[in-house]
Amino acid sequence: MSLSCSICNQKCSSKKIIVRSGKEMDLYRCENCDFNFFNLDPSVSLSKNKLDESRLKSVGLNIPSVNKDFENGTKQSKPYLNEFIDTNDKGTNILEIGCSVGYFLNLLKKKDINPFGVELNKIRANYIRKHLEIPCFDTLEKCEETGIKFKKIFLFYVLEYISNPIKYFERLIKMLEPGGSIILITPNLNDALKDLWKNEGFNRFFYDEFAINYFSVKAAENFTKCLPISKYNIYTKQGYSFLNHSSWHFTDKPRTTGIVGGDLFVKDLTNSFNNSRIIFNKEIINLFNDFDIKYKEILENNDFGNQIVMILDK
Numbered sequence: 001m002s003l004s005c006s007i008c009n010q011k012c013s014s015k016k017i018i019v020r021s022g023k024e025m026d027l028y029r030c031e032n033c034d035f036n037f038f039n040l041d042p043s044v045s046l047s048k049n050k051l052d053e054s055r056l057k058s059v060g061l062n063i064p065s066v067n068k069d070f071e072n073g074t075k076q077s078k079p080y081l082n083e084f085i086d087t088n089d090k091g092t093n094i095l096e097i098g099c100s101v102g103y104f105l106n107l108l109k110k111k112d113i114n115p116f117g118v119e120l121n122k123i124r125a126n127y128i129r130k131h132l133e134i135p136c137f138d139t140l141e142k143c144e145e146t147g148i149k150f151k152k153i154f155l156f157y158v159l160e161y162i163s164n165p166i167k168y169f170e171r172l173i174k175m176l177e178p179g180g181s182i183i184l185i186t187p188n189l190n191d192a193l194k195d196l197w198k199n200e201g202f203n204r205f206f207y208d209e210f211a212i213n214y215f216s217v218k219a220a221e222n223f224t225k226c227l228p229i230s231k232y233n234i235y236t237k238q239g240y241s242f243l244n245h246s247s248w249h250f251t252d253k254p255r256t257t258g259i260v261g262g263d264l265f266v267k268d269l270t271n272s273f274n275n276s277r278i279i280f281n282k283e284i285i286n287l288f289n290d291f292d293i294k295y296k297e298i299l300e301n302n303d304f305g306n307q308i309v310m311i312l313d314k
Contacts, residue, residue: 003039005030006164007222012037019207027207035219036189041163042210047120047138066101066127072258073103080156081107084183089113092151095143095175098158099136102128109134116150118143140171149177155184157260160211166226173228173314182312187261188236189216192304193248201252217303220310229312236305238296241266261307266292 003012005028012028019025029036081104090112099105099117101124108115109132117136119125128136137143153172162168172182193202207214215223217234224232239262247255247265257263270285299305 003028005033005035006037006166007033007035007219007226017207018204019209020205021209023209025207025209030219033219033222034189034216035222036214038209038212040212042161042212043120043163045210046161047122070101070103073100074107076259076262077104077107080104080154081111084152084154085111085113089151093148094152094154095148095150096154096156097140097172098155098161099128100124102132102134102136104154104156105134105136106132116143116148140168144171144175148175149180150175151177151180153180153182155182155186157185157187159184159186159215160213163212165213165223169227169312173312176314178314180314182310182314184310184312185237185261185307186213186215186220186310187211188304188306188308189214189219190304191306192238192299193240193245193306196304197245197249199245199248199252201254202248205254215308217308220308224310224312227312229314231313233309233311235309236300236303237307237309238299238305239263239307241292242295243269243292 003014004010005012008030010030010032012030014026014028016024017027025038027036028039085108091114093114093116094108095116095118096104097118099119100121102117105115105117105128115134117125117128117134118138118140119128119136120138122138125136125138128134153176159165169182176182191202191206193199194206217236220234224234239259240257241263243265244255244257244263255263257265266288270288273281273285296305
């Protein structure tokens with residue numbers, strides 16, 4: 001079956017691959033855009049809480065409880081708050097698409113921001129409404145019907161699940177205030193473990209049956225050029241440490257990190273040295289920290305950070 005690229009409309013090649021859950025699927029690739037995708041709409045499965053089964057359970061990772069998920073998500077969201085939120089956002093409307101159980105929204109609320117969420121998973125959306133008392137919609141359509149305009153719209157690891165992303169983002173842009181921004185993070189197709197380390201275990205792990213879009217920096221730039229925006233900024237960040245990549249190299253399997261797209265392995269390791277009374281422990285701590293920082297910088301400078309960050313201004 002021949003398909004056209006959803007970004008540039010050029011014909012795509014395809015091949016059979018085995019995804020993370022063990023299923024065989026047709027993966028389509030646009031050579032012009034450096035874009036990979038699956039031809040399906042995962043929204044029904046996502047609304048039925050199927051994602052964690054394919055993403056975690058199928059590869060032997062534990063599905064966290066709601067409380068643990070909220071704790072981990074809050075830790076992960078605090079750097080987002082520092083990076084993307086400022087004092088000018090106080091009192092404004094901010095929307096998060098795919099907000100899970102609301103940890104980022106809860107942090108926004110504590111900053112006197114008016115948070116709103118869209119979450120297809122009805123269990124999680126209900127948790128946000130009931131326990132956090134934050135407005136959360138089951139669909140984007142319901143949010144659009146309110147007519148609310150937003151200063152910022154966030155999508156953390158959500159773009160990869162959206163079918164017809166150009167049409168979807170055109171709708172989001174209409175929901176922005178004049179001068180508003182869409183800020184998103186999505187996995188990088190050009191991943192160091194897959195393409196530099198050539199790790200077979202990670203190659204089998206990389207593609208998930210419900211994550212249908214896989215962007216490189218080139219694909220992200222082609223995508224943004226299709227949208228009615230005034231300017232954009234695209235860059236990569238490396239969230240996983242050298243220790244994480246080393247673990248994949250030696251074991252060919254994942255380890256639970258508690259963080260989507262990153263880990264705290266170096267921090268945990270250096271904390272163990274901090275508890276030591278050995279006089280040169282600080283030299284060892286600095287060695288690990290400096291090496292990991294430099295490793296990440298090299299990947300990011302060559303567009304191989306495992307996260308693509310996109311900031312789109314209306």
